[in-house]
Amino acid sequence: MKMKLDLEDYGIYEGISETIVTTSRGWSINAAPMGIIRRKDKLFLRLFKGSTTYDNVLSEKILVANTTWNAITFVNSTFSDLNDSEFESENCNGRTIVSLKEAQSWVAFECTNTKLTSDALVAELIPIRTHVNKCLIRAPNRGFLGVIEACIHGTRYQLTGDEKYLKLIKAYGDIVDKCGGETEKEAMKLLYGYL
């Protein structure tokens, strides 16, 4: 039971937590939005082949799941690279752990029992280090989640070119216009610019 309580202290609840996963390999560092799957006290991550996160996890067997509610970070890390200045790194038992400076909290995981399929990798995650920067209280905002959904459909649009995804993005953009704050509106503008 201890692990369960600990992980909730760092933002990781049952179901799929939408985190920004940071990884590194040599001098190269990367951030990408990824869902951390938690079923009871088991944790998993599914990564599709061809992404930098996939390559880094396969090589280093370590990743950091960052909790943040910054919609701009979700958009930029989905469609582009974050600036090096947005990361910080530390040494944990001889291994490099890279996280986001702005994260409310993060958990570093060791990846074990990695299973490869033809197009993806599924790893079990074992927490090896946790960190809290700040705790913010924030009421739910439909605009923030509109940005997350728009990122997902934006990725699908880039993969398939199917215009139905543009319609969905526009529908979520309307929710962002109505319900979002300045950060969510700016994030949506950036997202349209990437497509």
Added chain:
Amino acid sequence: MKMKLDLEDYGIYEGISETIVTTSRGWSINAAPMGIIRRKDKLFLRLFKGSTTYDNVLSEKILVANTTWNAITFVNSTFSDLNDSEFESENCNGRTIVSLKEAQSWVAFECTNTKLTSDALVAELIPIRTHVNKCLIRAPNRGFLGVIEACIHGTRYQLTGDEKYLKLIKAYGDIVDKCGGETEKEAMKLLYGYL
């Protein structure tokens, strides 16, 4: 600038914050999900005629916006009444303030400059008391927001009987199944039961 910083400490950011608004009149207490609209440092609430919150706010000119991430509370307060045991009350300068025990934080507002239209009320909100119970870190969960969207479409379905809303609820239900934790899944079951 002080008010702006204060309100973020209690969960109320720019845009529309999805809160549970608690009100009372005499012995009757009520909870309903309501969006608190914040543009810069101005706060507003729009209430449709016919709801208990509308009647209570018109009569008492006071309300409490509670920040919670409990999906079951959103569903129950949308489609039914919460139990009396879920509320707590206190006296603030001779006025009764009713809030949710489980809220992470709440802000009590005085309603001023109330404007009535044929079907709604728009009030400006002035914070008169704030409270923090606990600060929880929680990564975004698409399932949680799926429940919020499903509540909105469920209300529209009850008002109009239009089956397109059932399709939308089902689509969000699929996101809850995939991404939600136990609480979100239970909330969705309750929601289907109310329709």
